[in-house]
Amino acid sequence: MDVVNQLQRQFIDYSASLHREGFLDDQFTQLQKLQDDNSPDFVVEVASLFFEDCEKLINNMARALEQQQGVDFKQVDASVHQLKGSSSSIGAMRVKDVCIAFRSFCEAQNREGCLRCLQQVTHEYSLLKNKLQTLFRLQQQILAAGGSIPVVE
Amino acid sequence: MESCNCIEPQWPPDDLLMKYQYISDFFIALAYFSIPLELIYFVKKSAVFPYRWVLVQFGAFIVLCGATHLINLWTFTVHSRTVASVMTTAKVLTAAVSCITALMLVHIIPDLLSVKTRELFLKNKAAELDREMGLIRTQEETGRHVRMLTHEIRSTLDRHTILKTTLVELGRTLALEECALWMPTRTGLELQLSYTLRQQNPVGYTVPIHHPVINQVFSSNRAVKISPNCPVARLRPAGKYMPGEVVAVRVPLLHLSNFHINDWPELSTKRYALMVLMLPSDSARQWHVHELELVEVVADQVAVALSHAAILEESMRARDLLMDQNVALDLARREAETAIRARNDFLAVMNHEMRTPMHAIIALSSLLQETELTPEQRLMVETVLKSSNLLATLINDVLDLSRLEDGSLQLDLGTFNLYAVFREVLNLIKPIASVKKLHVSLNLAPDLPEYAVGDEKRLMQTILNIVGNAVKFSKEGSISITAFVAKLDTLRDSKAPEFLPVLSDNHFYLRVQVKDSGSGINPLDIPKLFTKFAQNQSTGTRNSGGSGLGLAICKRFVNLMEGHIWIESEGLGKGCTAILIVKLGMPERVNESKLPYMPKMPTNHGQTAFPGLKVLVMDENGVSRMVTKGLLLHLGCDVTMVGSSDECLRLVSHEHKVVFMDICVPCIDSYGITIRIHEKFTKRHERPLLVALTGNTDKVTKENCMRAGMDGLILKPVSLDKMRSVLTDLLEHRVFFEAI
Numbered sequence: 001m002d003v004v005n006q007l008q009r010q011f012i013d014y015s016a017s018l019h020r021e022g023f024l025d026d027q028f029t030q031l032q033k034l035q036d037d038n039s040p041d042f043v044v045e046v047a048s049l050f051f052e053d054c055e056k057l058i059n060n061m062a063r064a065l066e067q068q069q070g071v072d073f074k075q076v077d078a079s080v081h082q083l084k085g086s087s088s089s090i091g092a093m094r095v096k097d098v099c100i101a102f103r104s105f106c107e108a109q110n111r112e113g114c115l116r117c118l119q120q121v122t123h124e125y126s127l128l129k130n131k132l133q134t135l136f137r138l139q140q141q142i143l144a145a146g147g148s149i150p151v152v153e
Numbered sequence: 154m155e156s157c158n159c160i161e162p163q164w165p166p167d168d169l170l171m172k173y174q175y176i177s178d179f180f181i182a183l184a185y186f187s188i189p190l191e192l193i194y195f196v197k198k199s200a201v202f203p204y205r206w207v208l209v210q211f212g213a214f215i216v217l218c219g220a221t222h223l224i225n226l227w228t229f230t231v232h233s234r235t236v237a238s239v240m241t242t243a244k245v246l247t248a249a250v251s252c253i254t255a256l257m258l259v260h261i262i263p264d265l266l267s268v269k270t271r272e273l274f275l276k277n278k279a280a281e282l283d284r285e286m287g288l289i290r291t292q293e294e295t296g297r298h299v300r301m302l303t304h305e306i307r308s309t310l311d312r313h314t315i316l317k318t319t320l321v322e323l324g325r326t327l328a329l330e331e332c333a334l335w336m337p338t339r340t341g342l343e344l345q346l347s348y349t350l351r352q353q354n355p356v357g358y359t360v361p362i363h364h365p366v367i368n369q370v371f372s373s374n375r376a377v378k379i380s381p382n383c384p385v386a387r388l389r390p391a392g393k394y395m396p397g398e399v400v401a402v403r404v405p406l407l408h409l410s411n412f413h414i415n416d417w418p419e420l421s422t423k424r425y426a427l428m429v430l431m432l433p434s435d436s437a438r439q440w441h442v443h444e445l446e447l448v449e450v451v452a453d454q455v456a457v458a459l460s461h462a463a464i465l466e467e468s469m470r471a472r473d474l475l476m477d478q479n480v481a482l483d484l485a486r487r488e489a490e491t492a493i494r495a496r497n498d499f500l501a502v503m504n505h506e507m508r509t510p511m512h513a514i515i516a517l518s519s520l521l522q523e524t525e526l527t528p529e530q531r532l533m534v535e536t537v538l539k540s541s542n543l544l545a546t547l548i549n550d551v552l553d554l555s556r557l558e559d560g561s562l563q564l565d566l567g568t569f570n571l572y573a574v575f576r577e578v579l580n581l582i583k584p585i586a587s588v589k590k591l592h593v594s595l596n597l598a599p600d601l602p603e604y605a606v607g608d609e610k611r612l613m614q615t616i617l618n619i620v621g622n623a624v625k626f627s628k629e630g631s632i633s634i635t636a637f638v639a640k641l642d643t644l645r646d647s648k649a650p651e652f653l654p655v656l657s658d659n660h661f662y663l664r665v666q667v668k669d670s671g672s673g674i675n676p677l678d679i680p681k682l683f684t685k686f687a688q689n690q691s692t693g694t695r696n697s698g699g700s701g702l703g704l705a706i707c708k709r710f711v712n713l714m715e716g717h718i719w720i721e722s723e724g725l726g727k728g729c730t731a732i733l734i735v736k737l738g739m740p741e742r743v744n745e746s747k748l749p750y751m752p753k754m755p756t757n758h759g760q761t762a763f764p765g766l767k768v769l770v771m772d773e774n775g776v777s778r779m780v781t782k783g784l785l786l787h788l789g790c791d792v793t794m795v796g797s798s799d800e801c802l803r804l805v806s807h808e809h810k811v812v813f814m815d816i817c818v819p820c821i822d823s824y825g826i827t828i829r830i831h832e833k834f835t836k837r838h839e840r841p842l843l844v845a846l847t848g849n850t851d852k853v854t855k856e857n858c859m860r861a862g863m864d865g866l867i868l869k870p871v872s873l874d875k876m877r878s879v880l881t882d883l884l885e886h887r888v889f890f891e892a893i
Contacts, residue, residue, distance in 0.1 A: 027780075046776060086776035
């Protein structure tokens with residue numbers, strides 16, 4: 001029992017910190033609410049999908065921006081738009097903020113700016129991925145110990 | 154020398170005798186030859202003669218005879234041997250033929266004779282047939298006469314015409330000298346001469362009915378020959394000649410409508426008329442059988458015709474009577490209607506006229522109560538108030554009752570809280586009960602539905618009345634009110650055979666029992682309880698007031714609610730129980746949201762919010778698609794996901810109630826899809842609601858959405874609660890545009 005409580009307290013603290021640092025916002029909480037007996041791994045599934053999506057988009061953008069001849073800003077913009085949508089759906093606040101900046105650079109057709117944003121996005125994405133994976137591992141541990149995931153408001 | 158041993162000397166050939174013989178033979182031959190010719194000629198002409206063979210034989214015989222005689226002519230002179238042989242042949246032949254002929258004749262002549270007898274026989278037969286023919290013809294004549302007579306008689310339904318026509322026709326048919334009809338008088342003791350053929354206006358000739366001849370005629374249904382000296386037959390002035398034969402026949406007079414022609418019942422009380430027929434006086438005519446039959450048949454027909462006429466008269470009279478009665482009834486009805494209308498008008502006017510002053514009195518008296526009054530004054534004002542309240546109640550009751558009796562009262566059906574009704578009654582009765590130190594208890598069965606469909610006001614009025622009566626007539630003790638849903642067996646044991654409850658799915662029978670420990674009622678008085686204005690005199694509680702209308706009104710309300718109300722009591726001083734059963738409707742489950750005491754939206758979370766609601770989600774972005782899907786699944790919807798507009802158009806059907814489209818300019822042409830979906834579903838109720846999901850917060854997007862024909866717009870991010878409330882709103886109003 002003690003282990004479970006400890007783990008749960010850890011989970012709550014970690015969640016809170018993520019929210020505090022701006023990695024996750026309210027949307028993520030909403031997602032957590034959608035998790036129930038019918039879809040017990042809902043959040044994990046969404047997160048995995050997000051990660052796949054992210055990587056694909058980031059690669060697309062990188063390739064597009066590497067073009068020496070002429071950068072297809074339209075394509076980049078499209079990808080950034082997608083990324084923005086995904087990140088706002090999952091509640092990845094920081095990623096979303098970067099995407100917003102990214103978009104303005106795309107509109108301005110500023111290659112340098114785009115490249116910088118791309119870098120930032122990649123960085124934020126990896127950070128988030130790590131954090132979420134830690135979070136999920138904590139969840140697993142709690143469940144394995146026989147406890148239930150506490151709901152964080 | 155010539156010597157011959159002839160006995161006689163040779164005859165010289167040219168003697169006179171020889172000459173005569175010669176000539177005779179010649180003529181004989183001629184005749185003999187001509188006879189067969191004649192026979193042949195005539196037989197050929199007749200062509201019927203049956204014995205041809207005989208003729209041939211005879212002819213042959215004759216011819217041969219003639220030939221013989223002819224050949225004989227040559228034998229007078231010296232003739233050669235040839236002639237002799239020819240002669241011999243002829244003679245031999247003749248002999249043969251004549252013998253044969255003779256034999257034939259023996260055979261034939263009897264036949265010929267018998268032909269004659271047959272002829273005689275046929276002649277007799279023909280004569281007989283002639284006679285019979287004559288008879289048949291006569292009968293047929295008679296029949297024709299009868300038919301014609303009948304037709305004439307029946308062609309009219311007027312009694313006088315019938316009788317007159319009978320006499321005329323009979324006279325004509327039978328060629329009568331006189332024909333008369335004697336009808337029985339009103340007293341039935343005499344026969345009066347009513348109609349005659351020849352005399353135009355018969356004098357009032359009467360004959361007593363109990364004459365032996367008349368009796369004889371009346372006792373048989375045949376036409377009877379009577380003596381011309383009989384009083385009924387003395388119709389003509391005595392003439393010089395022998396009066397013709399007279400026949401009389403009875404004619405039954407019927408006044409009944411069902412009779413059978415074939416069996417006139419032989420009742421002595423039957424009335425008959427007498428028909429007398431007289432043949433012409435100076436003829437030697439006799440009454441023939443067929444004429445008598447004719448007369449009898451005619452008499453029958455006359456009887457029938459007369460009774461038809463009688464029936465017709467009767468039915469005409471009855472019809473006239475009915476019409477008169479109809480008119481009278483109609484008049485009575487109109488008068489009654491007028492009376493009712495007058496009464497209603499009166500009531501309507503008095504209603505208003507009486508109530509207005511009443512209200513004024515009551516209102517002002519209440520106000521007066523509030524002011525500063527001396528105790529005496531207060532007492533007076535209270536009395537005034539009490540009396541005017543009573544009067545107001547009385548007026549209301551009377552008006553209600555008259556409306557109830559008219560059948561013009563209709564229940565105001567509505568859904569109401571049953572428990573609240575009982576609580577209200579309890580609250581109203583508690584003050585009075587506590588003053589009288591009566592204990593009131595209310596017991597509601599757990600299976601009693603909380604809500605019911607019915608006339609709340611009148612139900613409360615009824616229950617209040619009963620409970621009020623219980624309180625009024627109890628000086629001490631307790632009152633218990635129980636209410637429960639009546640089961641079929643408890644419904645049937647009531648003492649009212651005409652109360653036939655019918656159970657159905659959306660109705661139930663509420664049974665309320667109010668038991669008090671008061672003064673009770675004499676069981677004999679119980680039936681009178683529910684009659685108007687009848688009050689129980691024996692209780693001695695005269696000052697309890699009331700008009701005696703309360704229970705009558707209750708009964709009528711209960712009847713309107715298809716129920717039953719009755720009171721049981723074991724006797725005076727043993728209290729009584731009032732039982733009331735009414736039919737109430739079950740409220741519909743779905744309308745719980747319309748009930749006043751429930752919150753506006755059902756507060757059930759989770760899966761059952763929108764069970765099975767078919768939704769289509771179109772979003773290019775996988776993650777956000779998944780998130781939306783998760784949201785909707787959590788709310789219990791049946792979600793179909795599509796990632797492109799083509800897929801969307803392909804999969805969308807009328808089963809989908811909502812289509813969520815993620816608009817992100819410029820990714821998907823959502824407006825185009827909206828238009829295409831509008832085209833696909835022309836009927837408004839088939840088309841799913843089209844809702845745009847967007848993160849875009851500018852007004853232009855909203856305007857574009859509205860213009861394109863979308864039914865709603867939601868801003869992302871969508872929380873669970875937001876989605877829930879949006880869906881509720883959307884399904885109720887069919888449109889939802891978030892305020893931007």
